[in-house]
Amino acid sequence: MLLIPCPHCGPRAQTEFSYGGDANVARPPAPEDADGGTWVDYLYLRDNAKGGHDELWQHIFGCRRWLRVGRDVVSHEITSCTELAESGA
Amino acid sequence: MPDLPTRQSALAQTPKLDELIQERRDLWIQRLYAPDGAPRLPLPVDPNRAGYRDGLHALWLAPGEWLLVSEGAMAPADIGDGALSDLSHARTVFRIPVAAAREILARGCPLDLRPEVFSPGHCAQSVMASVAILVHFLEDGAHMDIYVARSYGQFMHAWLKDAALSL
Numbered sequence: 121m122l123l124i125p126c127p128h129c130g131p132r133a134q135t136e137f138s139y140g141g142d143a144n145v146a147r148p149p150a151p152e153d154a155d156g157g158t159w160v161d162y163l164y165l166r167d168n169a170k171g172g173h174d175e176l177w178q179h180i181f182g183c184r185r186w187l188r189v190g191r192d193v194v195s196h197e198i199t200s201c202t203e204l205a206e207s208g209a
Numbered sequence: 210m211p212d213l214p215t216r217q218s219a220l221a222q223t224p225k226l227d228e229l230i231q232e233r234r235d236l237w238i239q240r241l242y243a244p245d246g247a248p249r250l251p252l253p254v255d256p257n258r259a260g261y262r263d264g265l266h267a268l269w270l271a272p273g274e275w276l277l278v279s280e281g282a283m284a285p286a287d288i289g290d291g292a293l294s295d296l297s298h299a300r301t302v303f304r305i306p307v308a309a310a311r312e313i314l315a316r317g318c319p320l321d322l323r324p325e326v327f328s329p330g331h332c333a334q335s336v337m338a339s340v341a342i343l344v345h346f347l348e349d350g351a352h353m354d355i356y357v358a359r360s361y362g363q364f365m366h367a368w369l370k371d372a373a374l375s376l
Contacts, residue, residue: 128256129274129333130256130257132319133319135336136319136336174300180341181269181336181341182334185271
């Protein structure tokens with residue numbers, strides 16, 4: 121169980137949150153021209169690298185805000201947690 | 210011969226659940242969206258806090274969002290520029306004495322409700338038995354109110370009573 125430090129509500133259990141995937145996936149800049157391979161890349165393929173990840177989480181049972189969470193997927197250490205609207209993404 | 214007058218009922222130790230878990234009826238409940246605040250209302254700025262003035266409770270929900278609760282309707286003019294959604298018919302509210310409420314909530318809710326963390330005038334949204342709940346520790350320090358969506362009211366009532374059996 122992760123303890124996610126929501127910037128509004130304080131530290132809360134993972135069960136209050138919904139995982140939203142990798143925070144750094146960029147939509148194809150020209151979607152109408154993107155080929156199948158580009159879409160497969162965008163929708164499905166992830167590097168799953170060991171170490172630090174930027175992730176999206178929504179505090180669905182709390183303030184309902186989308187958050188950008190920095191998490192080490194090996195140690196589960198959470199290094200940052202900011203409101204998505206303020207992180208410029 | 211058995212000593213009838215002093216024999217204890219077999220159910221004497223069962224908590225009187227209908228007295229312990231009471232439903233609050235006929236509340237006026239509104240969700241207020243007011244990013245700029247509403248100066249005439251007792252809106253707490255800090256997260257997870259509840260304000261109270263003249264019979265009106267204001268429970269923090271999210272930045273710029275509060276739940277307004279009172280036992281009688283308020284005049285719309287008192288609300289300022291905010292947007293209101295009427296939830297009076299959309300919530301079931303349970304009132305439980307604070308010691309029992311801590312024990313019952315501990316059986317299914319991940320909130321930290323220790324007295325040094327969660328004290329009178331605090332509120333928090335969380336999840337219990339997969340249902341979204343809002344817990345309000347009343348300013349009197351004696352009760353907690355638990356808000357759930359009305360459609361989960363019956364389920365939550367059964368769940369709370371079941372959890373209270375082991376108190």
